[in-house]
Amino acid sequence: MRLKTIDGVDLRNKLVLYRAPYDIEPVTVNGIPTLTDTSRISATLPTLQKLIANNCRIVVLTWIGRPHGQIVDFLRTNLVATELSRQLNLPVKKINDCIGPEVQFAISALKNSEILMLENVRFYKEEEDNDDNFAEQLTTGYDLCVFDAFPQSHRDCASTTGIEKHLPTVAGLYLQSEVEHLKPLLQNPDHPFTLIIGGAKISDKLGVINNLLGVVDNILIGGASANPLLAFSGADIQDSLTETIEKPIWFNSPKVHLPEDYVIENQKILDIGPKTVNGFSSIISQSKTVLWSGPMGLFENPQFAVGTIGVAKAITNSSATSIVGGGDTIAFINKYSSTHNFSFVSLAGGAMLEFLSGKSLPALEPLIIR
Ligand code: ADP
Numbered sequence: 001m002r003l004k005t006i007d008g009v010d011l012r013n014k015l016v017l018y019r020a021p022y023d024i025e026p027v028t029v030n031g032i033p034t035l036t037d038t039s040r041i042s043a044t045l046p047t048l049q050k051l052i053a054n055n056c057r058i059v060v061l062t063w064i065g066r067p068h069g070q071i072v073d074f075l076r077t078n079l080v081a082t083e084l085s086r087q088l089n090l091p092v093k094k095i096n097d098c099i100g101p102e103v104q105f106a107i108s109a110l111k112n113s114e115i116l117m118l119e120n121v122r123f124y125k126e127e128e129d130n131d132d133n134f135a136e137q138l139t140t141g142y143d144l145c146v147f148d149a150f151p152q153s154h155r156d157c158a159s160t161t162g163i164e165k166h167l168p169t170v171a172g173l174y175l176q177s178e179v180e181h182l183k184p185l186l187q188n189p190d191h192p193f194t195l196i197i198g199g200a201k202i203s204d205k206l207g208v209i210n211n212l213l214g215v216v217d218n219i220l221i222g223g224a225s226a227n228p229l230l231a232f233s234g235a236d237i238q239d240s241l242t243e244t245i246e247k248p249i250w251f252n253s254p255k256v257h258l259p260e261d262y263v264i265e266n267q268k269i270l271d272i273g274p275k276t277v278n279g280f281s282s283i284i285s286q287s288k289t290v291l292w293s294g295p296m297g298l299f300e301n302p303q304f305a306v307g308t309i310g311v312a313k314a315i316t317n318s319s320a321t322s323i324v325g326g327g328d329t330i331a332f333i334n335k336y337s338s339t340h341n342f343s344f345v346s347l348a349g350g351a352m353l354e355f356l357s358g359k360s361l362p363a364l365e366p367l368i369i370r
Pocket residue numbers: 198199200201204222223224225241269270271293294295296297298299300325326327328329330
C-alpha cells in the first residue's frame with residue numbers, strides 16, 4: 001500500500017488545511033479542564049514542522065468529543081491550540097468558527113509559517129451528516145489538504161471524506177507512520193507472530209482476531225475478553241464481566257490460549273493468575289512480532305494490575321517487534337511502563353482495530369496510490 005504523501009507535492013508557500021487527529025477530550029482535574037494525554041499532538045509535530053519549513057500558512061481542523069451539532073464550551077479547541085503552541089514553541093491563533101467570514105478574514109491575515117486553529121467541527125450538525133455543501137465551505141480558499149487524522153479515518157464525515165472530495169489531499173507523516181507500522185502485520189510479519197487481546201469486550205476485537213487468524217501463530221486472550229470463551233470451555237465465571245457472543249470458529253484452534261488461572265474477588269474474575277502470566281510470557285519470549293491490545297485485568301485497581309504488568313514486561317523484555325494500541329492499554333503503559341519500551345504505539349484506537357480487521361477506511365482510500 002503506497003500513500004500520496006507530503007513528499008510527493010510542492011509544499012512551498014501553500015495555504016494548507018491540516019486535518020489533525022486531535023480528538024482529545026479534556027478531563028477536569030481540581031476543577032480545571034486539562035488534557036491528560038497529549039501524545040496525539042506530539043505525533044503531529046514532524047508534519048507541522050515540515051509545513052512550517054516550507055513557509056506554508058497552516059489552518060488546523062479537528063473534532064473533539066461528541067457535541068452532535070451543539071456548541072459545548074468544554075469541547076472547544078482552545079486547550080489543544082494552547083498545547084500545540086507549547087509543544088511547537090510557536091504562537092497558534094484560535095478562532096471560534098471553522099467556516100464562514102470569520103475564518104476567511106483570519107486566513108487573509110495569516111503570514112507564511114503561521115498557524116491558525118479552527119473551532120471544533122462537530123459544533124455543526126452538518127459534520128456528522130457529511131453535508132457536501134458544508135464540506136465545500138470547510139475547504140474554501142485552500143491550496144491543499146494535509147490529512148493526518150488516521151484515528152478518524154474510519155468515519156465518513158464532512159471533515160474526513162467530505163474535504164477530500166474538494167481539495168487535493170495528501171497524507172501527513174503521522175498517518176503515514178501508522179499505516180507503515182500496521183500494514184506489515186496484515187501481510188508479512190516476522191514469525192512467530194503473537195496476538196495478545198484483552199480489555200473489556202471481545203466483541204470489539206473479534207474482527208481483528210478473525211482477520212489475523214491465518215497470519216498469527218499464537219493468540220493469547222486475557223482480561224474480561226476471555227470470560228465468554230472461558231464460559232464456553234465450561235469454566236464457572238460467576239459474576240464476572242462478560243457478553244453474549246457466538247462460539248468463534250477458532251475456539252478450538254491450537255493457536256488460541258485462554259487463562260489457566262485467575263484472580264477472583266467478590267465472585268468476579270479481575271485479573272489473570274500467575275500460571276497464565278508464566279505461560280503467556282514464555283510464548284511472548286519466543287515471538288518475533290507481538291501485537292497487543294487490551295489490559296489483562298481491572299488494572300485501574302493496582303491489586304489487579306499484576307497480570308498486565310507481567311505481560312507488558314514479557315513484551316518489553318523480548319526481542320520482538322512490539323506494536324500496541326487501545327486507549328486503556330496506552331493508559332496502562334503510561335502508568336506502569338513507558339511507550340518508549342515498545343516498537344510502535346498506535347494512537348488510533350477504533351480506527352486501528354478496523355484497519356487490522358481488514359476493513360477499508362473511507363478517509364484513507366483517497367490517499368492510497370492505486
Ligand atoms: P483498550 O482501550 O486498550 O482497547 P478496552 O477498552 O477494551 O481496552 O478495555 C479496557 C478496560 O477493560 C479497562 O478499563 C479494564 O479495567 C477492563 N478490564 C479488563 N479486564 C477486566 C476484568 N477481568 N474485569 C473487569 N474489567 C476488566
